[in-house]
Amino acid sequence: MAKPELMDYDKALELFEPVLGFEVHVELNTKTKMFCGCANEFGSGANTNTCPTCLGLPGGLPQVNHKAIESSIRLGLALGCEIAEHSRFARKNYFYPDTAKNFQTSQYDDPICHDGSLTIELESGRLVTVEIERAHMEDDAGKLTHMGGSTGRIQGADYSLVDYNRGGVPLVEIVTQMIEGAEHDAPEIGRTYVAGIREIAKALGVSNARMEEGNVRCDANVSLRPRGSKVLGTRTETKNVNSLRSVERAVRYEIQRQAAVLAAGGTITQETRHWHEDTGITSAGRPKSDADDYRYFPEPDLVPMAPSREWVEELRRTLPEPPAARRKRLQADWGFANLEFQDVVNSDLMDAVEATVAAGASAQSARKWWTGEVARLANAAGVAADSLVQPAQLAALIALVDAGTLTDRLARQVLEGVIAGEGTPAEVVASRGLAVVSDDGALIAAIDEALSKQPDVLAKIRDGKLQAAGAVIGAVMKAMRGQADAARVRELVLERAGTAESGTVE
């Protein structure tokens, strides 16, 4: 595949105005699929969660999952949408083996949610309100694996394998209006918008919202129009951009690619494009016209929905604090600098820190432990930090450090014990015998012994060369197997050497 030419980004923006649009699919975390009682779970054996309904077998009859409707309405409300008084499903007909039914059950002219918006804040502080046209429900397709060929990609595959476990899992597809005026911020708007949707879905608890597992997927529409023109350019739709960083890269790439094509006198083909995470480019998929005929018609096997206004209002009362507002509140409460706070947010540890603070730890200690030692251990184990230890346990550990029972070094050993399932921090301290030796008698005995073995050091200390004390402190810490407070040991060493610093000004 020849690498297409790209125009310098700033140059592209000078010549063209980008117009964006996003379709974000949010996979709901209901226990069962949208229209049947098969389990909705990630990672089970192939084709273990299927039934006649989701396999499209004769006689299969869909039944709407109440919880999925509830989740869709809550998601719509959180995005400021109107909830339709009358809504129905429609068949979107197409032949492709990712759906065994030969149609996707979706919504066409009566989506459950419409006319909302999401205001996002860019790093520059610029606020952008993204208008949302609609949020409709549909079922997900099965998972295809392309076999043979050289690349494992769709082009050149000899055959494909299908796992229908995901087929029929409930999705909400959120469609924006055209986003104009994005200018240089276009890539960041894409990333921040998708991050905002993901954050809201997570806060509502309606989705696991893990992009790496495909719970949130983005199709990015990009078109360019020459400066001064009122006419929209031809758009491309880059499918399945599945990480926040990729959304940003894909939008930037399409702007640069389209600008190069247009500037060279070429035309943009209206088509879907595939995003390649590894090479950071998009490639042509199938041509797509606005007249694509999916032969939509109302789903005859399902009756319409008419969510009562009482139900909608009841669901509105269950909405959590909007994530953006919550972030502002927590940063102020915790007194974190922007970088400290970003570190917590980017590591997905806001909930963990909040719970740890609620369990009694100081915000700074909670932040330090979560983004430091816990994140390091989680990284090494390849798991999420907040799955490694309970906030209450970490708060208890921090309390032991604050009380002087543990040094940071000992606390890290205790943390490992807690993670290994050896019990609460206090239990691990007891069973591993890790508490700081705070008995001055024991420390003094060790110090006197060390000083008597190193008379030269003792002489230096008495000469005022206090840095020489390090050798003695090291020996004492070793004798205490690290379980002493080094600062206290230093004080005692100087005291025993007869040069206590108390009250002196250095």
Add this chain to the structure above:
Amino acid sequence: MSAITAEQVAHLANLARIDLSPEEITNLTIDLGQIVDSVAKVQEVATADVPATSHPMPLTNVFREDVVVPSLSVEQALSGAPARAGDKFRVPAILDEE
């Protein structure tokens, strides 16, 4: 006179991976044509004073609780598949017709 042709039926059969004999194609072309004609008749009487309906039953909000019920076994699920590989359905290469 219906607008359905034998070529359209053959194309749809191919897309749906249904093996049809020439006689079946001829018969289905006639049958589908009659269905299209019948629908056209209904459209004639569906004037502006007849509200559009998507369902004959005057029902709304028929929901199922979110409770897992047992699925088919993998063997049952794959029993009707023309080809399989392990526990997955095996289907022909996909983009060759585009």
